[in-house]
Amino acid sequence: EGKLRVAQQFGITYLLLNVAQDQKLIEKHGQKQGVPVSVEWVQLSGGNAVNDALLSGSIDVAGAGVGPLLTIWDRTAGRQNVKGVASLGNYPYYLVSTNPDVKTIADFSDKDRIALPAVTVSVQARFLQMAAAKRWGTGEYARLDRYTQTLPHPDAAAAVVAGRTEINGHFATPPFQEQELAGNPKAHIVLNSYDVLGGPSSGTVLYATEKYVKENPKTTRAFIDALAEAADIATKNPELAADAYLRVTKAKIDRAFLVKILKNPQFQYKVAPTNTYGLAQFLFQAGAIKKQPATWRDYFFDHPALASGS
Amino acid sequence: MNVLPFQVVPNAPLLRAQGVTIEYPAAQGVVQATHDVSFDVWRGDRFVLLGPSGCGKSTLLKAVGGFIAPRAGSLQLDGRDITGPGRDRIVVFQEFDQLAPWKTVRQNVMFPLLAGKMPKREAEARALYWIGKVGLSRFLDAYPHTLSGGMKARVAIARALAMQPEILLMDEPFAALDALTRRRMHEELQALWEEVRFTMLFVTHSIEEALVVGNRILLLSPHPGRVRAELNSHQFGLHSAGGAEFQATAGRIHDLLFGGGDVADEPARAVQS
C-alpha cells in the first residue's frame, strides 16, 4: 500500500495522467483514503516495453492501448491475471491520406501506402481490419493489409506532412493526425475510428496485475479517483490541462494548437471504458486472442467509477 | 637462480638428450626436424650445435628451452624431464622479433630482470652495464624498430647476458654482426663465462665461431638432423683462429659436415676452398 509506479508512453492520450501528476491528485486522494501515496512516474516507449516492465514487476500500473490490454489479459489469464484499471478517455484515430483520389477505404490502390505503427498487430491496424470486415465481410478483413507499412508515428507524420515519399496515408493518433491535417493542405480524413466502432471508444487504458490491485485496494482506489478528477478538470478546463501537459512533459508544442486539439468535441475525458467490447470480439474472431470475453467486465477490475463502461 | 643449488652432482651431465626425435605436423605429412639425437652437456660446457641450414638446430634449442616436446626420446635437465620453459634456461632466439617493440632498449633488457623480482635500481644498473658492453649506450632509449638488424641482435644478447642465467641457449646470436662487433661479443661472452661459469648451448653455422666459442661441438647431418660427430674444441680460444691446428680441425669439421656420407638434398658441388 502506498507505493505506485506508473508507466506511460508519449502522447496526448496520456493527458489525464499528466494532469493527475501536475496537480498531485493521486497524493490528494490517497490522503482521503488514509494512505500516503508516493508515486513514481516512468516514461517508456512502446507497448512491449511497458508489458515487460509490468510483468517483471518493475512497474505497478501500465498505460497502453486497448489492443495490448486485451492481448495481455488473454495471455496472463490464470497467471498474473492482468486487467484494466481505468480508461484514459476517448480519442478518435484518423486515417489521413494525401491522395485526393482516396475518399473512402475502397479507393485505396497500389499507389497508396498507409503507415501504421505496426502492421496487422497495432490497434490502428485492427481498426482498419474491422473497417474492411464491415465493408467487404468478415472473411475479407485483411484486404487492405497489403497497402500498409510499418512506420513509427513521428516518421510517418513527417512523411505525410512533407510529401515526397511513398507514404501518403497514415492511421495516426493525436496529436500527429492534427499536425498532419494542419501541415499539409492535401491531407484529409478517410476514416475515423469512431465510425468503425460505431461511436466514441476508448483508445488508451491503464492496467495492472491482480496481485497489485488486491494488495493495494486503497491506493488503486485513490488512483482511479484521481484520474476521475483529472478527467473532470480536462473537460471543464482544457487550458489548465494543456498547461499541465506542457509542464509535465516539457513538450515544446505550441500551446494554442494544443488547446485547440484538446477542445476537439470528439475528445471525451472519462475513466470508464467506452465501446471496447467490439474490438475484443473482433480480435477473438481474427484469432488474435484465444479467450472470448463475455463482457467488457472480464478484462477490467471492478470499480464504481467504471460502472458506466462498455 | 640455481637449479637445485645444493644437490650438484658433478659426475653427471647437466643436460642429457637421449634419442631425441622432433617432428612438426604439416599438411602433407610430418616433417622430421631431428632424428634420434643424443648428447650430454656438462656443467660449464660451452656446447656448440653445428650443422647445415635446416638441420634442426633451432628446433633442438627450442626443445631444450622447453617450448617444443620431442616426439620420441627424452630431454633431462639435472635428472628431471624438461616440461616447459623456465628462467633457468634463457634463450636468445634467431628471429629479430624477439624484442618487445613497445619497450626501449633499456626496458627490453630490464624486462626479464624485473620479471624475476629484481629491485628496479639493480635491474637498471645491470641493464646499463650490458647495453654498454654490446656498444649501444647511445641507443638506450631507442625503440627496437629504429635499430638496425645487428643492433637488435645485440640488444637480445645483452638481455640474455644481463640475466646471468645458469644455462644460456643462443641461436646464431652473432649472425647479423660484423667481424669486429662479433669478436667483441666473443670476448664478452668469454669474460662472463670466466666469471659466472654458466653452461651454454650455442647454435652457429660458422665452423670458426664454433671452434672459438665452444669447448665441445656436436655436428649434425643435413635435414633431418642426426648426430654426425661430437668433437672437442676446448683447446682453441679467442686467439687461436690463425693457427695450423685450428685450420686443420676446421677442415676436418668441414669434411665431416659436407664432405662425405649423406649429402644435402641437392647434389652438392665439389667444395674447393
Place this chain on the structure above:
Amino acid sequence: MNVLPFQVVPNAPLLRAQGVTIEYPAAQGVVQATHDVSFDVWRGDRFVLLGPSGCGKSTLLKAVGGFIAPRAGSLQLDGRDITGPGRDRIVVFQEFDQLAPWKTVRQNVMFPLLAGKMPKREAEARALYWIGKVGLSRFLDAYPHTLSGGMKARVAIARALAMQPEILLMDEPFAALDALTRRRMHEELQALWEEVRFTMLFVTHSIEEALVVGNRILLLSPHPGRVRAELNSHQFGLHSAGGAEFQATAGRIHDLLFGGGDVADEPARAVQS
C-alpha cells in the same frame, strides 16, 4: 627489363650517389644514418657495402631501392633521380619477414614474376629452377612459417634471382647460411652474373665475403656511416680465399674499418686476431 635499352652510355656510371645524407626522425632528435656518402656503381659492378653494425648499410640500400629519400645529396640511376621503388632494382631485405606468409615457397618465388605479367608456366618453370638452385626442392609447397631461418633467407634469394633483374640489391642475404650453403650461393650468384651481367649492390659484414663476391668495395665508418675508402677486389674470385694476397687485403680492410681513425661508440678493445 632494361632501363633505357638503347641509350647505354658506357662511359658514365649506372648508379651515382653524391653526398647522400640520410636521417631518421626520432623522439629526441634526428638520427643520422649516413653522412655525405658518395660512390659510383658501374654497369656490371658487384659493388659491396661493408661496414660495422648500425653504420647505415641497409639504409643506403633502401635509399637506392627507392624506399627512403635522402635528406641531402642525390641518388641517380642512369642520370635520372631515383624517386621510388621499381622492378629494375630488386631488393633482398635483411629481415626474415619479407616472404609473404600466405604463399608457399613456390608461390613466393613466382609472385614477382607474375606481377610482371610473365606467363604462368614460364614463371613456374623459372621458380622451380631457382628453388632447386637454393636447395629447397623438397619444400616447394611449404609455407614460410614452417621453414628455418636459413631456409627463409634462401627463398628470398631465389625469388630475387629468378627475377634476373638488371640491378640486384642484397642486404646480408647469406648471413643466416652455413658455410657450405653460403658457398653454393656464391657460386650460383657468380654463374648468374656471368650469364646475365647484372649490376649488384651487396651489403655484407664479412670481409671475406666482400672480397669473394665483389669487384669493388665501399668501406663505411661506424655510425653515422661515412665513406672510409673504396677498394678493388675484382682480382679475387671464388677460389682465392686462402691466398696470401687475399689475406693481406682482408687484413688491410680490417685495419681500415676497425683499426684507426674514429672508433666505434664504445672504446674498441685491441683486435688481436
Place this chain on the structure above:
Amino acid sequence: MSAVLRNEPPVRPEYVLPLLPAPADAAPRPYPLALRLWRSGWPRKLVLLAVLAIVWELAARWAGNDLLLPGFVQTARALGDGVVSGELPRYVGVSLWTLLQGYAAGVVGAFVLTTLAMSTRIGRDVLETLTAMLNPLPAIALLPLALLWFGLGQGSLVFVLMHSVLWPLALATYAGFRAVPETLRMAGRNYGLGPLAIVTQILVPAALPAILSGLKIGWAFAWRTLIAAELVFGTTSGKGGLGWYIYQSRNELFTDRVFAGLAAVIAIGLLFEHLVFQSVERLTIRRWGMQR
C-alpha cells in the same frame, strides 16, 4: 653460484658416427578417434551448449515467469513448431537474403574506403573522420535519409545494414592494414604493384586476422540491426522477416516464439561461425601460421 660450478667440465672423448640413412617423412599418424573428435572441438562445444541450455532452463524455472523468460524446453518446442509449420524457415530466408545484401554492400564499402585510405592522405582523413562521426549514429538517424533515398522496403533495410557493417569493418581493416610489416609492403612496392594491387595482394592477406575479426563483428551487428530495423520499417505486411516474426510474437506476448526467433538467430550465428568463419580461418591464417 656455488663453488662446485667452478670446476671445468670434464674432457670427454671425441666420436664420429656413421651417418644413418634419413628416415622418410611419415604421413601424420592419426590420433585415436575419440581423442581426435575431442580435440576437433565439436564435442567440447556441444557439451558447453548443453550446459548453457541447462543453466537457461534452471534460470527460467527459478524466475517462474514464462511470459518474460521462457525456459529452454518451451523455447525448443516453439522453435520446433515454427520449423515444422515452415513459418520460421520462410522468415529466416527473407531475413538472410536481406542480410546478405546489406552485408555485401558493407563489405564493398569498407573495402573501397580503406583502399582509398591506404592510397591517399585525403582518403585517410575521410575514413578517420567518417568512422568517428557516423559509427556512433543509431539507425534511426538514417531513417529519414533512407526514406528519402530508397523509399520503403528492401532498399532502406539494406542501407541501414550497410551502415552497421561498413564502419566497424572499415575500422578493423584499416587497423590491420596499418599494422602490416613495413618489409612486406616494401617488397610489394619493389615488384611494381600499383596501389590497388598492394591492397589486394599484400595488405589484405597480411591483415587477414584483423579483417576476419571485423567481418565477424560486422556479421553480428548486421543481425542485431536487422532484427531491430525490420520492426521499425521496411515491413510491408506479409513479407516480413525474422525481426518481424519476433516483433509480432512479442506484441502478442508469445514470448516463447520470441525466444524461438532469437534461438534461430543464435543457431545461424553458430552455424556461420563454424562453417564459414572457422573454415576460412583454418584454410587461411591458421594454415599460414599467422594465427595460433
Place this chain on the structure above:
Amino acid sequence: MSAVLRNEPPVRPEYVLPLLPAPADAAPRPYPLALRLWRSGWPRKLVLLAVLAIVWELAARWAGNDLLLPGFVQTARALGDGVVSGELPRYVGVSLWTLLQGYAAGVVGAFVLTTLAMSTRIGRDVLETLTAMLNPLPAIALLPLALLWFGLGQGSLVFVLMHSVLWPLALATYAGFRAVPETLRMAGRNYGLGPLAIVTQILVPAALPAILSGLKIGWAFAWRTLIAAELVFGTTSGKGGLGWYIYQSRNELFTDRVFAGLAAVIAIGLLFEHLVFQSVERLTIRRWGMQR
C-alpha cells in the same frame, strides 16, 4: 640484354679518405608552421568537416523537406539553443555517465574472457561459442533478463551497454592475441611469466592495434545502443539522457532537435576519437613502430 653490357665495368683507382668527424645528431628541424599545422591533420579535417557540412546543407535544401532532413544551419541553430539553455549538456552528461559505466563493464568483461581464452582450452571454447551466440542478439533479447535482474533504469542500461561492448571487443582482442608472433610469446614464457602476466605484459601490448580498433568499435556501438535503449528503459521523472531527448523531439516532430541530438553524438565521437583514441595511438603503437 644488349651486348654493350657484356663489357666488364672499368677498373677504377682505389682511394682512402681521412675520416671526417662524426656530425652530432641534430634536434629535429621544425617544419614551417603552416606545413606543420597542415600535416598535423587538424586543418585538413576541419576542411573536410566543412565540406561535409556544406554537402549536408545542400542535400537538405535540395530535398526541401525540413521535417525529414533539416539542413546544417538549422541543426546548428537548434544545437546552439540546446547548449545555451543548458538542456543538451545535461542530457549529454546523463548519457555519458551511463555510457562510461557500461563501457567499463564491457572492457573488463572482455579482458576476463580473453584472458581465460588464452590460458585454458575451455576458456577458448567458451569465448568462441559465447561470442558466436550472443553477439548477434539484439538488445531486446536481453530486455527480460535485464528487467528481472536490474529492474528499470541505470542498471539495465549498463547491462545492455555491456552486451554491446563486450563481444566485439572480445572478438577483436582475441584475434589480436592470437596473431602475436610466437617468438615474443616464447620470450615471455622464458622469463617465467605466469598466464596472467603473459597476457598483460606480452599479449596486450603486442595486440594493441587490434585492441584499440575493438575499443573504437565498442565505443561506437555503445552509443548506438544507448540511444536506442534509453527509449526502451525509459526515464524516471525527467532524468533522461540524450536518447530520450532525441526520442521526445522526434515525437514532437522537431526534427532539427533530433539532428541536434545526433550532432551532439557526432561531436562527442569526434572529440573522443581525436583526444583519446588518437592520442593513445600516438603515444603507443605509432611510437613503437607497430603502426604506420
